[in-house]
Amino acid sequence: MKGTNILGLIFPNINDICIPEMTAERAIGSVPFGGKYRLIDFQLSNFVNAGIASVGVVAEKKFASLMDHIGSGKAWDLSKRRGGLTLLSPYSHTANSFNTTMECLYNVKGFIEDASEEYVLLCTSNTVFNCDYSQMVSQHLDTGADITFMYVHGTVPKGFASPLVIKTDTDNKIKDIVMSPKTENSGEVDCDYICSSAFMKKELLLDTLDDCISRNMLDFRRNWILESYKKCNVYGYEFKGYFSSATSLDTYFSANMSLMDPNVRADLFNQDRPVFTKVRDDMPSKYGLGSSVKNSLIAQGCVIEGEVKNSIISKGVYIGKGAKIENCIIMQDTKIGENARLNYVVCDKDVVIKNERALMGYETYPIYIAKASTV
């Protein structure tokens, strides 16, 4: 099936609570990642690389930064006459009932109904992976499933909000779904957990929505996913490529750092399925005389005069002479003064670190410096 028969729906606010530091002013979907991306870029790119040309971004709150990022959708080729990208801002028929994913979906029911596509693909946005959705769709059609959930095999990442652990039989049919089981949730046992995406017919989604809302069952996970396999044919699709998710500050940190691995970059930045993002017309990065950069990812528009090691340096960052940056994530347009020393620090956008300052966190507890602060 062509992607043109699929409506993509992304929820940029699900899992906002995972990294409260960074989501105070933004949805988790617009949290910067990997030097030049926002988390939502990976799902959006997966969509368009699968030929999905109609995408709704179901925003719940704090979406100013997200709107600025996605704009008309042009950067993903989603600025179109037919379909394209639509940001569905929250509104409510009733006074104050707008708290859950279920209600969010219900309130954009009109958009879903009007879409000409026969299928829907629902996704969270705090995940980092490059997948070929057409394989998941093929499996869905081959198995005759009503719903297919994407899952990964491994330990549940720390901070993963209410993981849904599944048991499947040999042909991937789901036999059991459990939310936050104690042993698997410890992060020490390998298991199969639903990671990000669900695929089904649009009609099924709409019927389920109506049914749940009319019974006041407003919890998407408990009232729907947990019950789904009892009512219809539910299958799992195992994603086997590189997968990481930002579920806490330290998994966010380690996911960023995993990009230093050339195999991870080859998988995630697969040339056949490029990762698109909003561009800024930065000049190429400038490395000064006496600068030193080791094992780091550097975006464009940076000026590097100091030393950088094992770090991610985003667009437009300035690193002064004599500064030493190690194991850090420095987000866009941050300025680091001369002789400053940072180790295990996550600097949000537009931060100013003055000359001679020293900050040090630890691998499992990186220090976070909020957007636009001055140290």
Added chain:
Amino acid sequence: MQNYPKQEVVAMLLAGGQGSRLGVLTNHIAKPAVPFGGKYRIIDFPLSNCVNSGINEVGILTQYQPLVLNEYIGTGQPWDLDGIFEGVNCLSPYQQIKGATWYSGTANAIYQNINYIDRYRPEYVVILSGDHIYKMDYSKMIAEHKKNNADCTIASIDVPLSEASRFGILNTNPDGSIYEFDEKPAVPKSTNASMGIYVFTWSKLRKYLIEDEAIEDSSHDFGKDVLPAMLNAGERMFSYRFEGYWKDVGTIDSLWEANMDLLDPNVPLDLSGEKDKIYSRNPVMPPQYVSDTAKIQNSLVADGCNIYGEVEFSVLFAGVTVGVGAVVTDSIIMPGAVIEDNAVVQYAIVGENAHIESGAVVGKRPEDVENKDEWGIAVVGGNLKVGRNATVAAKEMIYEDVKGECE
């Protein structure tokens, strides 16, 4: 009939020339599409200058190898030139009732597009060329043109006396009005050189273009025919002095120098700030990766590069790979080129997607060449391969694969 909104100024960008002095670099692309400065193409400079000067209608005259250029310009969206009624248009020669002709000269190219310009009913037309690197606010020049009540204003720059005979020299009266053109004079009277940037009052230019077209032995060139005709007829022609960085990148040496100028903090060409930004199409690539074994000094590096070797005083475009132990110095490496392990590239330009295999040596340092006349920038054409341990001499231009050992 569609009524196009009136534009006070329309810019016409001459981008049809072959740029034969750039040799293999313009084998398959027009000169304005040659990559520059780590992520740009030359045409980004005049195009961005236009939008930064408030000119919203730009015609690009194409003729030689237009595929890459047309694709690059596209709808003009990166420069905000994709409006509903205004924006950028690529204008190639076309068949007409009276037959089909190529653009036979710069003036003829504009002549053939009089209809295009007339649609916008402009007061002024700015003529630009696609082979100069500079930042300029054309609106200031147009204001000067208006103040002088001029028919033609020519931008000029002060050049060293020793180089003045390479340029068209404008000899002016104290009020800036031009009394003489001196094309490449053996003994220059002044150092006021034309930059090839003209502002014309459209009604005047239109008349002279039509008159010039009727002259059979005319070469239909602005510098040789139209401007002298206007001067002889006593039209008001002024020189507009430009202060700032400007470089003609029509030769390998000047292209290399202009790239190197970006690495020199004393050169007044700043591409970093928000103001007067140079816009371009951006590669869809991840950030550059710099490994533990890499060493980068005083260089520009674009997205998508993977650096494992040593890079000094060089400009690396998007998606370049420099292998372990490879050394790149004083060079320009164009998009997607691969410099394999232990290869050496010095004082060279390596074309797009070229492949320098391990142990190969491209170019030579000037201090290693005895006869300085034999020294120059080495150039490897795009998509070519320089084999294992092969050598490319200084000043050499490579048009075909160079075989390495064991081949």
